[in-house]
Amino acid sequence: MSKELTSRKEDYSKWYNELVIKAGLAEHSAVRGCMVIKPYGFAIWEKMKAVLDARFKATGHVNAAFPLFIPKSFLSKEADHVEGFAKECAVVTHYRLKNAEDGSGVVVDPEARLEEELIVRPTSETIIWNTYKNWIQSYRDLPILINQWANVVRWEMRTRLFLRTAEFFWQEGHTAHATSEEANDEALLMLNEYANFMEQYMAVPVIKGRKTENERFAGAVETYTTESLMQDGKALQMGTSHFLGQNFAKAFDVQFQKKDGGLDYVWATSWGVSTRLMGALIMAHSDDDGLILPPKLAPIQVGIVPIYKTDEQAAAINEKVDEITKALAAEGITTKYDDDDSKRPGFKFAQFEMQGVPVRLGLGPRDLQNGTIEVARRDTKEKSSQSLDGIVDYVKNLLDEIQENIYNRAFEHRAAHTSTVDNYEDFKSVIKDKGGFVKVKWCGSNELEDKIKDETKATIRCILMDDESEGKCFYSGEAATQTVLFAKAY
RNA sequence: CGGGGUGUAGCGCAGUCCGGUUAGCGCAUCUGCUUUGGGAGCAGAGGGCCGCAGGUUCGAAUCCUGCCACCCCGACCA
Incomplete structure (x- = not known):
């Protein structure tokens, strides 16, 4: 494997594919269209999840889990919905295998055909509204504000790591309300939560808007969206929030007793962001040397590289680094000390850069002598020598500055385009x-x-x-x- | 599903046209020594159902037939 990435200028698409692999974020699996998210990539997703999950809870939502399988008949209850998803559903038809008679392995047991076929959820509106029907009788049961973190399957023709895969991970919020206005407010509330997260944490500026009828979610009355612009000038839809009106309530006959008497259908929303956000994060900021991650989502915020010739020097550096690491940890800053003796410093520099680690510290004998340390920032690749005293405050401020800088850079790029x-x-x-x-x-x-x-x-x-x-x-x-x-x- | 392409070591490839020693190269891996402020050097070592199944032949990675998988380009999509 070559050490260098194809440049963005030469082939943006190739650059992206190589970057995802070489930064250790994800790779293709044995299953067509499905990816393996590797530990480093998953660590970023976990950080995103943690922030979003906290925001969902702070706005009154709770988590729950609904089945992976949906009876085929459910999907067809909402006309637009079935039309939108039918063409990309994986279908479970059997529940048992058996040994092949010719000894060639296992085959599907034709005796074990399911009475009603199950589809693997492409999204969960139908199974959820079938469930909500049992939970809702009166206005007192409303609102229901539920989110689920799940994987879904959409049988895509052409896939790309993170941006479009046959299986992907996401969260889907599904809420039920007594009035149209309340449901629409909910959809807008979550749109704003998404936009804030994207801008403040991912450092990706987004434009909030509504989808046209052509682009609207299958089954929605109104789809709100957050749109961003990638470095190659193509747009990426990052998250959507839907006002579903009474479409699913009517399809699943979910009515409630109003306060002033009388029955009405329940008003609904759904909203989601997926592992596609990873693709946006990667494409929005990174350069020809590798990933550039916003400090707030970087699994490793500070990478530290020792430079030494003798064992004595190594010991002295280790001691100092230990001190620095602890001081940074006390401020909630995550570090990785790469003291692997089989790799040389230059290799480690390149490695941290490929992985998008925001700040890199280099410590050698010269530094120990002068009471300094080398600080390199990933976003601009600037290097400087800083005093060891006060290095924690320096790094802390630098992380904030990088977070701001990459946002501004993306903002200016969008303005210019x-x-x-x-x-x-x-x-x-x-x-x-x-x-x-x-x-x-x-x-x-x-x-x-x-x-x-x-x-x-x-x-x-x-x-x-x-x-x-x-x-x-x-x-x-x-x-x-x-x-x-x-x-x-x- | 249409059109094109590729399957040879963990990865990237050569060899296939025109059948013939022990299937080769780079990277990675392992061992040892020297190195270490921007992707180290030397020496040695390990690693292969040549995509799968048939066939032709004294002999097949190479020729023939069938199958499978993946990639790219279109139609569809968060």
């Missing part, structure tokens, strides 16, 4: 040559959206929340009803 146009010629040339988001006035026609997609590959990523609907549609010249962002997307 967001164009506003008012005619189709300009639109086509921007999409083709520059990429990024293209902001336009829009008349709201589904057919036009499809046509533009066919011609340019660009789709409407979102309808801006605070849209001023003045002016004319950039394509049809009709009165514009909204402002939208187009982009080529992942």
Whole structure:
């Protein structure tokens, strides 16, 4: 395996694939389209999970677990929903294997066919609403605010590590409410929680908006989304939050007794983010030397490399590093001391860089003599010599600075790659040559959206929340009803 | 599902056209010595159902037939 990555300029897609492998985040498994998330990659996901889970709980939600399998008939109860997912479902048809008669191994036992086939959940609305039906009789049972952390399966044609895999991990929130307004507020609340997490922890700026009918979740009345822009100018949908109206309540006949008497169907939301966030995190910040992680999500915040010739020097360095590590740990900063004697310092520097460790410390005999330590920051690759006294405060501040810097960098990149146009010629040339988001006035026609997609590959990523609907549609010249962002997307 | 490509050591590949010693190279691994402030050097060692199953042949990684898997490009998607 070569030590270098393909550069982003040369082949962005290849760069991404190699980076995921070489940074030790994930790899392809024996099962087509399914990945193995390796310990280092999973450590990042766990940090994301911990922050999100705490936010869900702080906003009143609780966790629960629903089955992996869903009776096939459930899926078809909501018409749009089945249409959206039917084409990518894994189906369980049998429950037993037996030894092949010719001794060639095991075969499916044809006697063991399931009465009703089960599908592996592509999402859990149906099984959950079938359950909620039993839990809800009165307005006193509402709201229900439940989240589950789970894996789901969507049989994708073409997959890419983290960005699109046949099996992926996510969380799905499913809430039930007495009023339309309350449910819609919930969907917006979670959209904001997502956006805050993405910006404050992942250091990825996002645009909040609504999906067009074409792009909406199958079964939703309204889909809210957080959209980000990657370094290659393509957009990535990071998380979605859906106002489901009464669609699932009606499909599963979930009614409740209102306070003032009378029955009504329950109002619903669902919202989710997946391991796709890993893909966004990787693509948003990293460079040709490897991963760049935001300090708040980096499993290792500070990597430490000893430089020595003699055993005496090594012993003295070990002692000093031990001191520093403990002082950093006391401030809640995670470190990794790479004292592997079989590797040379240069190799370790490159390794920490590939893994995106935000800050690297180098300590050698010269430093011990001068009371200094070498500090290298991953985001800018700047190196400096700092006094050993006060190194903890220095590192602490530096981590904050890196977190801020990579956010600002991503923000500026997005600003530089967001164009506003008012005619189709300009639109086509921007999409083709520059990429990024293209902001336009829009008349709201589904057919036009499809046509533009066919011609340019660009789709409407979102309808801006605070849209001023003045002016004319950039394509049809009709009165514009909204402002939208187009982009080529992942 | 259509079109193209690839299966040879843990990884990346050569060899296949035109059959013929013991199947080779780089990286990685192991042992030893020298090294260590930006991906170390030398010496030695281990590691192969040549994707699978048939066939042709004195002889098959190489030729023929069938199958399987994976990758890329399209249609579909968080």
